[in-house]
Amino acid sequence: MLIFLYCSKFYNHKVFSGFETTQPALGEIVVARSMDQHWYRGRVVDMHRGEIKVFFVDYGNCEWVRSNYIRQMQDEFFHVPFQAIECALSDVEVCDQSNSSVRETLWDLVAKKLLIAQVTWKGWNRVLGIELHDIATDTNINRLLVEKGLAVSAMAPLKQLLGSPVCDLAAFPG
Numbered sequence: 001m002l003i004f005l006y007c008s009k010f011y012n013h014k015v016f017s018g019f020e021t022t023q024p025a026l027g028e029i030v031v032a033r034s035m036d037q038h039w040y041r042g043r044v045v046d047m048h049r050g051e052i053k054v055f056f057v058d059y060g061n062c063e064w065v066r067s068n069y070i071r072q073m074q075d076e077f078f079h080v081p082f083q084a085i086e087c088a089l090s091d092v093e094v095c096d097q098s099n100s101s102v103r104e105t106l107w108d109l110v111a112k113k114l115l116i117a118q119v120t121w122k123g124w125n126r127v128l129g130i131e132l133h134d135i136a137t138d139t140n141i142n143r144l145l146v147e148k149g150l151a152v153s154a155m156a157p158l159k160q161l162l163g164s165p166v167c168d169l170a171a172f173p174g
Contacts, residue, residue, distance in 0.1 A: 003041065003058060003077070003080050003083075007031055007038075007039040007040060007041060007077060008038045008039045010039075010074070010077075011031055011033070011039040011071055012039065023047075023067070024044045024047075024052065024070055024072075025044065026044055026045070026046070026047070027043060027044060027045075027125070028043070028044045029041065029042070029043055029057070029073050029078070030042055030043070030044060030054065030070050030071060030072065030073055031070075031071045031072075031073045031074075031077065032052070032054040032056075032063075032065045032069055032070050032071075033065065033069035033070075034056070034063055034065070035063060039071070040056045040058060040059065041056070041057050041058055041073060041077055041082070042054035042055055042056045042057055043055045043057055044070075045062065050066065050067050051064045051065065051066055051067065052064070052065050052066075052067055052070055053065075054070070055086060056084065057082035057083070057084055058082060058083040058084055059083070059084055060084035060085075060086065085128060086126065086127045086128070087117065087119075087127060087128040087129070087130045088127055088128075088129055088130070089129075089130060089131070089132065089141070089142050089145070089151075090120040090121065090129040090130055090131050090142060091120075091129075091131075091142060091153055091154050091155045092142045092145055092146065092151045092152075092153065092154060093151060093152050093153075093154045094145075094150065094151050095149070095150060095151060095152060099150075101150070102145075102150045102151070105145070105148065105150055106141075106145070106150075109134070109139075109141050109144065109145075110132065110134075110141065113134055113135075113136065114134075114135045114136065115132050115133060115134055115135065115141070116132070116133045116135060117130040117131070117132055117133075118130060118131045118132075118133065
């Protein structure tokens with residue numbers, strides 16, 4: 001049985017005295033009720049006016065959830081490793097995050113394609129920085145987004161300041 005089915009069965013039928021989380025902390029692992037009415041394991045990534053943004057650790061998506069649909073996660077649900085790996089495109093900052101054409105273009109570039117994700121850094125919060133490569137066309141997706149004007153290189157100002165490739169700096173232990 002899938003972990004979300006265990007969570008849903010437990011949290012749909014459990015009396016929640018003592019299990020409710022009214023104000024979880026950023027980064028806290030919780031169980032949250034999604035829009036599809038199932039309960040999933042998640043990590044709190046943002047909070048705003050009674051709503052909590054949850055990163056679902058088994059599926060990789062985020063959703064804003066009302067605080068009354070957040071529960072403390074029981075120990076038994078920590079035993080199965082998280083199934084999603086949170087990552088971000090390396091050296092890329094999207095020019096306009098509200099622009100739907102950025103999402104559509106990215107979807108067109110990656111959907112139903114065989115890709116390689118090369119890890120370039122690991123954040124303190126376990127988020128991985130990746131470069132995506134389309135194997136069939138030998139295309140670096142990160143660079144292509146910059147070339148199309150949908151993103152800018154996050155390292156460009158540092159490269160300009162130093163006058164040398166930033167990747168050379170990565171060889172030195174920090």
